[in-house]
Amino acid sequence: MNIPLSISEVQNDLVQKKYSCVNLVEHYLSEINTQNKTLNAFLTVTDEYAYTKAKELDRVITDNPHAIKEFPLLGMVVSIKDIYLTKGIRTTAASKVLESFVPQYSSTVVERLESAGAIIIGKTNCDAWAHGASGENSDFGATKNPWNTEFVPGGSSSGSAVSVASGLSFASMGTDTGGSIRLPASFTNVVGFKPTYGVVPRYGVISMASSLDSMGHFTKTVEDSEKIFAVTRGVDGRDSTVVNHSYKAVSPTQKFRIGMPKEYFAKGLSPEIEQKVRAAAQEFEKMGIELVEVSLPHTKYAISVYYIVQPAEVSSNLGRFDGIRFGNNRDSFGEEAKRRIMLGTYVLSSGYYDAYYGKAMKVRSLVIKDFDDAFSSVDAILAPVSPSLPFKIGEKSDDPLQMYLADIYTVAANLAGIPGLALPAGFSESGLPIGFQLLGKRFSEPTLFELGKKYQAVTDWHTKKPS
Ligand code: GLN
Numbered sequence: 001m002n003i004p005l006s007i008s009e010v011q012n013d014l015v016q017k018k019y020s021c022v023n024l025v026e027h028y029l030s031e032i033n034t035q036n037k038t039l040n041a042f043l044t045v046t047d048e049y050a051y052t053k054a055k056e057l058d059r060v061i062t063d064n065p066h067a068i069k070e071f072p073l074l075g076m077v078v079s080i081k082d083i084y085l086t087k088g089i090r091t092t093a094a095s096k097v098l099e100s101f102v103p104q105y106s107s108t109v110v111e112r113l114e115s116a117g118a119i120i121i122g123k124t125n126c127d128a129w130a131h132g133a134s135g136e137n138s139d140f141g142a143t144k145n146p147w148n149t150e151f152v153p154g155g156s157s158s159g160s161a162v163s164v165a166s167g168l169s170f171a172s173m174g175t176d177t178g179g180s181i182r183l184p185a186s187f188t189n190v191v192g193f194k195p196t197y198g199v200v201p202r203y204g205v206i207s208m209a210s211s212l213d214s215m216g217h218f219t220k221t222v223e224d225s226e227k228i229f230a231v232t233r234g235v236d237g238r239d240s241t242v243v244n245h246s247y248k249a250v251s252p253t254q255k256f257r258i259g260m261p262k263e264y265f266a267k268g269l270s271p272e273i274e275q276k277v278r279a280a281a282q283e284f285e286k287m288g289i290e291l292v293e294v295s296l297p298h299t300k301y302a303i304s305v306y307y308i309v310q311p312a313e314v315s316s317n318l319g320r321f322d323g324i325r326f327g328n329n330r331d332s333f334g335e336e337a338k339r340r341i342m343l344g345t346y347v348l349s350s351g352y353y354d355a356y357y358g359k360a361m362k363v364r365s366l367v368i369k370d371f372d373d374a375f376s377s378v379d380a381i382l383a384p385v386s387p388s389l390p391f392k393i394g395e396k397s398d399d400p401l402q403m404y405l406a407d408i409y410t411v412a413a414n415l416a417g418i419p420g421l422a423l424p425a426g427f428s429e430s431g432l433p434i435g436f437q438l439l440g441k442r443f444s445e446p447t448l449f450e451l452g453k454k455y456q457a458v459t460d461w462h463t464k465k466p467s
Pocket of ligand 1: 130131132133155156175176177178179180181208310407
């Protein structure tokens with residue numbers, strides 16, 4: 001079965017009865033069946049659950065002529081990072097601590113997707129507790145990159161990215177605390193979207209670092225990314241940081257200016273990546289969009305700030321997994337979680353708080369100010385996502401500091417709470433995907449989507465599939 005790239009095309013086919021929602025579920029289940037043994041993208045497959053939902057939706061399509069209008073994601077078969085609570089479906093955060101944990105309720109995002117007609121096909125593998133950049137930290141084994149299974153697919157939302165890249169689901173939900181959507185998107189040739197902080201509710205998602213966590217998703221097209229965002233965003237009354245922003249559409253004829261931050265094209269960036277990212281920028285230039293150099297002078301501190309603020313929040317959030325209320329006892333925590341609990345506790349402890357956490361929060365303000373200054377003269381920033389190509393499984397897993405450096409271009413967006421859209425930009429000589437990201441000021445999602453759609457209209461990288 002050949003499934004089109006975008007949800008509007010799938011929905012057309014469904015209405016014309018070229019195939020049914022049940023056929024779609026059959027298709028994805030058979031793909032999971034053949035590919036998951038190699039890729040390890042899914043931790044739980046919800047076949048019965050998906051069939052029941054698909055049958056229900058097929059009836060809706062037959063009975064209700066306005067079905068597509070009423071259910072904007074009708075027929076979209078999705079996978080969900082195993083860190084979103086799903087009522088009655090095991091949710092592990094890829095940690096042995098929650099090996100057999102079955103939640104009593106679903107996260108807001110999952111509820112919203114289902115009410116919009118999406119079909120959940122399973123829960124995806126990730127770095128345990130979303131700690132990682134490669135997908136290797138999962139207590140249930142590493143996820144493999146479908147473009148070359150000796151390589152990592154990027155993390156922490158590894159299984160979500162792979163499930164979309166390999167056609168095991170149509171779209172997937174991930175979380176981005178320091179790059180965990182944008183990085184695996186760029187390592188697997190899919191579109192990854194991280195919203196503005198506080199626009200999509202975090203309710204019912206196992207917290208990593210509460211001031212950085214953003215709920216986003218993976219798709220093949222920007223058009224679909226925008227559709228999912230329209231469904232997941234907005235106040236739910238259960239996450240007090242969420243605001244109802246009234247988004248206005250941007251006119252496709254608007255004149256845009258894109259900034260290229262000089263600190264993101266400095267020493268340490270792979271020449272092959274630089275070349276592809278600059279080629280992507282040229283696509284915008286050919287459309288008449290002006291490119292200008294901008295400076296984000298505090299970029300060099302972003303990793304240090306992130307690796308103080310984030311473990312501090314992690315150490316607090318993981319405190320609830322004491323073996324009394326949820327799951328197994330603390331011995332089941334893996335190395336990386338223990339490392340972050342210790343680091344976080346240290347930077348928050350009396351005597352060290354001012355020197356580390358307090359200082360990091362001050363520098364975080366400077367990182368935010370950098371972006372505010374840059375966005376006074378440009379509509380978006382274009383940058384690489386990762387300094388290096390996907391690396392080999394095992395290459396960095398014994399060296400946490402090397403692994404942390406993979407986040408060098410992604411964490412600043414989380415510190416500043418701004419949105420980011422990662423897009424496919426081509427392949428390396430060795431056939432591995434390369435991505436770039438567009439960053440915008442808070443609430444500038446319509447601009448990022450507009451630019452992303454313009455880019456996908458003139459490029460076809462996103463249509464390429466791993467063989
Ligand atoms: N790689 C980063 C980390 O390990 C980001 C994780 C994330 O975004 N969840 O902290």
